Amino acid sequence: MNKEYGREVLVHAPAKVNVYLRITGKRSDGYHDLETVMQKVDLCDTLQVSLTEQPGIRLSCPGSDLPEDESNIVWKAAESFLDTVGQSDSFGVSIILQKTIPVAAGLGGGSSDAASLLTALNRLTRQALQERQLLDMAVKLGADVPFFVVPHSAVFATGIGDRMKPVAPLTGCAVLLVNPGFSVSTAWVYKNFRLTRTDKNSNLSNSPQNDTLTGSACPLFNDLESVTVNRYPEIAALKEYLIDNGASQALMSGSGPTVFALFENGDEAIARCADQLKDKYGRGVFITRPAGS
Secondary structure, eight states: OOBBBBBEEEEEEEEEHHHHHHHHOOOOOOOOEEEEEEEEEEEEEEEEEEEEESSSEEEEEETOOOOOSSSSHHHHHHHHHHHTOOOOTTTEEEEEEOOOOOTTTSOHHHHHHHHHHHHHHHHHHHHOOOOOOOHHHHHHHHHHHHHHHHHEEEEEETTTTTTTEEEOOEEEEEEEEOOOOOOOOHHHHHHHHHOOOOGGGGSSSOOOSOEEEEEEGSEEEETTTTHHHHHHHHHHHHHHHHHHOOOOOEOOOSSSSOOOEEEOOHHHHHHHHHHHHHHHHHHGGEEEOOOOO
């Protein structure tokens, strides 16, 4: 293996929003089967990754409260890669993770960081693992991780989110992300979700999986929203505020609590709304664009 000690790779790990999320069943392994449309946005964490001659993993997360040990998903991703290529005792990995994406926010930040670390190590080691091999590692790290391994800006995913096909990305809009400042446990949300929905309008028979996800024409839907809103009604109030102040649509992303809103009326409307919300939510407000749009 051609290793380049000291050469550093800087990678950007994007956030995502779930444009559509429907739970279709519960599996014996504790995961849930789902149908979802995921869209990457240009809010990113950054990872500085380099190889070291001394074996082992060194992880630093300056400015955040994230653990810097084996309990961090990025550490787990590095460990998985080294074990897969059979090089755990041959060299080490140094990682500096700069967080921008809110933690436990429904935006896939940790999953994106892990996936970006896998692809960065594949480049640094010149291992040239195939995408399928990276995906096999990714799915063991978490349900959202495979999406960030593939290069597609948006996908329609089934299973636990690991069976994906690309779809055209969101177009014709900017995206405002608003994180209300509290964390939500994904495990808690799924545990409290009751699979009782029979509404025929909640299926994907007329979904955007084969079409361009154009702003107001895109049918936003999230099965998990009612669970999180029941405990945190501020999410519902935030959605209403966004619609009243220029957004064409608003939805909670993933298991929450972040709400995203689509703005199609130019930069002035979204900037005005963002400025108003920053008075309350401060650094939890982000103006973004859909990746690939």
